[in-house]
Amino acid sequence: MRRLRALPLAFSPALAGCSGVQAVLDPHGDAAALIAHLSWLLFAGGAAIFLLVMGLLALAILAPVRIRAALGSRRFVLIGGIIFPSVTLAALLAHTMGVSRALVLPREERPLRVEVIARQYWWEVRYPHAGEGAVTANEIHLPVGREVELQLSSADVIHSLWIPGLHGKMDMIPGRVNLQRFTPTRTGVLRGQCAEFCGLQHSIMAFWTVVQEPAEFEAWLARQREPIPPPTDAQAARGMRVFGEAGCGACHAVRGTEWRGQLGPDLSRVGSRMSLAAGALENHRGTLAGWIAGAQDIKPGNSMPAYGRVLEGEDLLALAAWLEGLR
Amino acid sequence: MDDLAPRTARSTPNPLPRPPEELARLEEAWRMPRGLARITEYNNNLIGPLFVGTALLFFVLAGILALIIRAQLAFPGLTLVAPGTFNQLFTMHGTVMMFLFAVPAVEAVAITLLPAMLGARELPFPRLGAYAYLIYAIGGLSFFASIFFGAAPDGGWFMYPPLTSKENSPGINTDMYLLGIGFIEISAIAGAIELIVGILRCRAPGMTLGRMPIFAWAMLVFAAMVIFAFPAVIVASTLLELERAFGWPFFLPEYGGDPLLWQHLFWFFGHPEVYVIFLPAAGMVSMIVPAMAQARLLAHSLVVMALVGTGFISFGLWVHHMYTTGIPPLSLSFFAAAGFAVSIPSGIQVFAWIGTIASGRLRFSTPSLHILGFLFVFVLGGLTGVMVAVTPFDWQAHDSYFVVAHLHYVLIGGMVFPLLAGLYYWAPAVGSPLSERLGRWGFWLIFGGVNLTFFPMHISGLMGMPRRIYTYPSGLGLEVWNLLSSTGAAMTALGFLVVLLDVAKNFRLGGGGSNLWQAGTLEWLDNGNYGPRSIVRVTDRYPLWVDPDVKRQVEAGGHYLPMTATGGREALVTSPAEAIPQYVAPLPFPGPAHVVAAVGTCAFFFALTVPLLVEAAVAFVVTLGAMIWWLWQGTDPAPPQPATVDIGDGIRLPTHATGPLTTSWWAMVTLMLVQGTAYACLLSSWLYLWLVNGDAMWPPPGQGVPLGGFGLLAAGLYAAGGLAMGAAAWLLGRGPVWAVRLMLLAAMACFTAGAGADGWALWAAGIRPTAHAYGAAGFAIFAWQAMHVALALLLAGYTLARSLAGMLDGRRRLTMDNAGLFCGYVAAQGIVGLALLHLFPRLLT
Missing domain, CATH: 2.60.40.420 (Cupredoxins -  blue copper proteins)
Known part of the structure; x- marks a missing residue:
């Protein structure tokens, strides 16, 4: 520890206080929405089962002998421990597989391909369809309503791309290219962050994702490719x-x-x-x-x-x- | 409660009262060495509590690290600790909690309580147990000290390459983990072998598997899981260390390696590890609940099946930690299904405990409070466990604070609360009881603190907070949840302080045997250093409930083997399933050999880490010498006098045994399972790297297929070596001594030549370990075999030396039998490896 000071972590003031920019349950895309829906189902089901088990435990301790005798039978263990979870979990498995399938089914023949290359400790972003020059860093711009395929790779160690508002995580592994597809459905500015421990500054490896109207996006992309103008002053x-x-x-x-x-x-x-x-x-x-x-x-x-x-x-x-x- | 009514007392196996000098002789044989020589004592009554205490020390140390972590994260943007220090803190917190607290703690409880629960005097390999404890204590403390020098590992307890490769982590920190933790795993494996053989062969007569206490079942499954899971992490650590030290590229994609190989190996260990920690704790709960509710465990056989089932299923779950690595989602569904399946055995146990409580009347003492706390926290953690097994949900939850919350609910709920319940429950069995008042304060502070710390983490995770970050910005909505977590951490710490205060104030070893909770199992008998006064004749799962007079009879010496038959320490060995008495095994007297070996082992590994190669070589020689000394003077003794002994009930047992009957033969077989698992991990790594590289790159250009002729020669020589050992074993006691010795020499020659041909077949084909993962994997398999050949030579040479010293004959032949077994294994292992390395690439072309 050298000296005590607050870290100058960046937030645009306009966003400060907006608690949803990196939240799982505030989806801005189809994939995140599917997962958010599934999450609520899991939370509700989990809470119900938790209360049920705790209720049975309370009965086991406090209830009159007649009820306790029913709980103290082998049949209770068979029903509670085998039959009930088997049925519940089989249903959940079927639902999970449905959601998984929906998440991987490609919707568009030619999605917008964006390459993201992770490095210690920043993100390089390329738009290959727009030519060599379409490169930026620590910021991903996406048009709303169009399916995106992120092509994820790493130049050094394992990183993981996580934009909670758009999709779950996908690891970026040296020697491999991983793909992630989703369609942004709402415009907005979302924060993402590296989710796989990648070394000393893993904590400060964030980026912004800007989901914008297609025309705005095209204008932004065109501007990225232009050479810079000469200095004016x-x-x-x-x-x-x-x-x-x-x-x-x-x-x-x-x-x-x-x-x-x-x-x-x-x-x-x-x-x-x-x-x-x-x-x-x-x-x-x-x-x-x-x-x-x-x-x-x-x-x-x-x-x-x-x-x-x-x-x-x-x-x-x-x-x-x-x-x-x-x- | 009818089945708890006393049955008619039958006559005891040995007549009462006992001759007065009998107890004095027993006490004399088991008397602890005094003064400095106390460290040479191996008795579980000493080692067990020391082991528990050391594990708790590591819990406190790792807990302090956690408090620093929570202080740093209490507010956004704090800089209490530097980023590099923070990374060491969370790495050490996880590593110490998993490797130096959780696994050793449950093993420690087992070493303390299992002999008493099984009605045994001692576990079968007490010196091995003491050695395991010593390398754990010395090695663990040295490892922990690295944090004071900034040399602690900083790559996370999972140590993913290439972050931990030489290029990205050039410092000593990573080696500290790979070598420091790697060898402490030897301790866990040694303990597991001891427990397996102890549980299967040292139970009191009549304690069939069906009457065995649940905790013993849990420890049996635990030990089996250690045997099959821990070799994977040892292999992974070895491969990464080979890559770091010698440039063998297992994990570097530019040389045909793959970072994901590490993850597969690590999690093949890492996921079962969770159940390795949980199952013994569940076993403790299954012991405590019946006593506190004064009712037999409901659905006993279902609970046993649940323990065994968990053990099996947990090996199919490792990909849970790899959902986000790009494995296709539909093939992940298989693992999701396995993840759901593993929750069913846990459900069975939870409902069995609730049912047991319902069928009795719960006594509200501190152990019960911790049991209820356990059920609350563990059920919640189990439910979030099902959630993170759901693949799409895990893509969001993975590596976020949601998972931090989940794993702490499972591990604290599933292990720490049962351990605390066990502490308060069993304290009167091994010493004095703890305070009920402080116990309640401790419970409520810990229970409240744990929930306050970890429940908000579910939310901060869903708000987007990733794990392993040393700070976070304000404005994401994380502030309040982190502050709550930090407050809860302080509260939890306060609760543990109260518990520690209670232990310091009220707990003293010795005494015990008062059966404070009117429990039904054997650990509540009065135990001296010699274990029970006599070894109980078991007729029920709850011997003390079914016949209340048993306690008096046993303590008066009325049951089996109330004396020392040979004048020394002894264990009664019984058959594995029915617990029929088989022989009385004399145990060695305490001695310094295992202590020297333990210190030498630690010195060797830490010298390698630094690295100080000369010092390491010296330590290696010292260790080897001490181990040989240890074996020489205590193992395979001459058949003692008298040759047979009447242990009671007219059962006359030999005091000497050989071959498959002996505990030592069983231990050798178990060790071979460990070696075989490690070897299977190596072979799987080779095959995995082939899959990653594809047929065209296997072998890659410039490297060939190993030379077939030399491969055949090596296989033939290994086979001949194994056969020669077999011949030596056959001739021993049947043929002339010179023929035995000749065969031993022939075996040594064949193995040496075989290893030479094996290695030359690779080298002469242009295969180099540093050029490509193909060569690295091939040479890793060869190096493993060469190491085993060296061990085989050592054992064969040792057997020869025993023969020359006149310590080997047709009756005294344990050394020969075990050496033969091991050499047979080495021969088979070598041939399997040759088949893979030579035949497989030829099939591809």
């Missing part, structure tokens, strides 16, 4: 120069420039994203500068070096200003 120009001089391009790519690094997130539209460093920080000029300067204090053990001792204050601010403008 002197500070931004200085920031862009600093980016090159500090060697940021070795790890980060920016479309329309010579920088094509693959180790860190693509920064072409970093200014438009909802969070920084996989949910570690909100995204604005101040946090951008703070992250560049102190990445190892904010999220120790992540792959981004801290540039606080390398960059002068003015350079740092200019860099942050330029990045913020990449929208």
Whole structure:
């Protein structure tokens, strides 16, 4: 423990207090809705059985002799321990298999394919149908009403993608590609998080999923592919120069420039994203500068070096200003 | 209650009163060594309570870790502990609770109580039991100390590669787990062998399987499950350590390995592990409920079937932990069905307990409170268990706090409450009773605290909180539930403090035998260090209820074997099903050999971890020497005088036995089951990696199929080695001594040459363990066989040495029989492995 301070975990203020962004029982898609429905069934059935067993236990202790004699028979054990659970569980198994089948039946011939590649400790997101350039990080945009197939892989250790509002978890395992299909049915902003322990910063490996109207989505996707415009003011120009001089391009790519690094997130539209460093920080000029300067204090053990001792204050601010403008 | 009425007292097996010097001789034989020599004592009356105490110590230690975890998570964004420390904390919490508390605790209770319950003086291999305890205590404490040096494992108790591979976890932390925990599992397996043979062969005469107490049944199933489940985790740990230390790529996909292989092996152990913990606790409940309700256990045979059934089904459930790995959902339905099926045996037991309570009258003392707390918490945990067996629901619940809630309800409900009930119930059987007042305070604080801690976790999980995170943001609705959990944790801790205070204040070992609860089973007889004064003649499941005079008769020495026949410690060995007396087995006197072996074993494994290779080699030699010494001076003794003894009822038994009649032969067979299970895990790993790689890559380019000629030669030599051992055993007592010795030498030569041909067949075909998973898996199978060949050489050489020392003949031949058995196993194992490695790839092409 170095020093006591609150972690600067990011939430857009607009979302603060909205308890449903990562909730299982607030579904925004068909798969999550099926599972939520099944969950309520399980909770109701479980509660009823729990009360029944506790009631029988109370009777066994307190009831008059006549009732207790009935409970103290071998037949009671056979009915309660074998017949009742067998019937209940057989019904539940049939229902479970029905729900499982409904969850895996493909609905569309050609769903929207999105590749998500997990790394310690962030998410790379690609839209292969839209070409090479359609890359972003820590944010998945999806059109409402269209079936999605997530193609999930990992570049290092096992991670697990979990967007409770859309579906359950699916592990991302080195050497394999796992698929997850669902159709978002409501627009909204949902939070997801890594669910398989993946190392030091497993806790800060979140992302936002934005379910939007198809037209909005297409516009967003088109914008991702465009090269960035040249800087509009002197500070931004200085920031862009600093980016090159500090060697940021070795790890980060920016479309329309010579920088094509693959180790860190693509920064072409970093200014438009909802969070920084996989949910570690909100995204604005101040946090951008703070992250560049102190990445190892904010999220120790992540792959981004801290540039606080390398960059002068003015350079740092200019860099942050330029990045913020990449929208 | 009619069946509890006294029957007419019959004459006792031995006439009363007993000669006055008899008790003194018995006491002398079983007298504990004094002073420092006390550590050489192996008696279960000493080791058992020490074992329980050590397990409780680890419970407290792991509980403290949990409190730090809950403090860090009490509010969002706290930084009480650094992320790396937090990861060590939850890894150690899980690891210590599972490996150093839960399994050892139930084994400890068994070692303390089972001999008394079975009416035995001692378990059959008390030195093995003491050795198991010592490596657990020394190894466990050393392992725990790693957290003070930042060297504790930090990859989760499940240790998934590739997070735990050398590249991603270069530190010593992971090795600490793989070696530190790996060898402590030896302790669990040693204990299991001891329990299986003890339960099957050391029951009081007349205690047929049908009259055996439920706890013994539970421990029998427990031990069998340990035998078949724990080898998987030992194999998995060994493979990962081979990958880390020598670069054998079992789990690295770029070299043909697969991370999921680890998960299959780990959970093949890990899921039965849950029932390994629960079944003994259920067995305790089935002992406590009848006594507290003063009624026989309802549906006894159904409960036994439930225990055995759980044991079987639990091996079909490991994929439950892998629902989200991408296995097709419809094939997961099979495992969902198995998950539902396993809840039926638990249901049977719950209803049997409720029915038993109904058929008697529950006495409201602290043990009863804990039993009721157990039923409440465990039933809730069982129901959420059915939920997480439902595949689609598990996709959401998996690795979230919902599962944290579920597993704590099951483990605390299914194990800790029964253990607390057992503590309050059995304290008067082994020492002084605990306080009823403190007991009630402790119960309500723990019961309230546990529910307050873990119930809100269901909700935080459904709100999207994943497991194993060191912090969480505000704004997701997690704040209130986490604060409740942390408050509950403090309350639970307070409850355990009250219990500990009670134990410290009121519990003293010794005394006992007062039958405080008017229970019906044999552990309530007055037991000295020698166990019962005489070994009871059993005619019922509840011997003390069916004949209230039995207690007096036994304690006066009126039942079987009230004396020491040979002047030393002895165990009465009976037949496995009907418990018919077979022979009186002399037990060794306490000695330091097993203590030296235990210290050496721990030193060896920790030196390997660091690694200090020279020190490890020294420790290895010391351990081996101590083990040979241990065997040499205490096992296979000369037939004692007198050759037979009248144990009572006119039953005259030999004091010496050989072959399949002996407990030691049974232990060897059980050990072979362990070895065979581990070997099956290795062969399955090889086949699994073939499935992952596909026919075209098996063998991969650049590596060949093992050379067939050398394979045939190796198989022939293994067979010849096994036959030579068989011939030596046959000749012993029939032929000349030189022929026996010649055959032993021939066996050693054949095994050595066989292993050479076996390895050369791989190497000469271009197979390399570091190049690809194909080579790694093949060499792992060979290395396992080579290790067994080394053991076979050791045993054959040891037998030869016994022969040369004049300690081997036609009657004194236990060493020969057991060495022969083991060598036969090694030969068969080698041939099976050769068949897989040589024939299977040829079938593919």
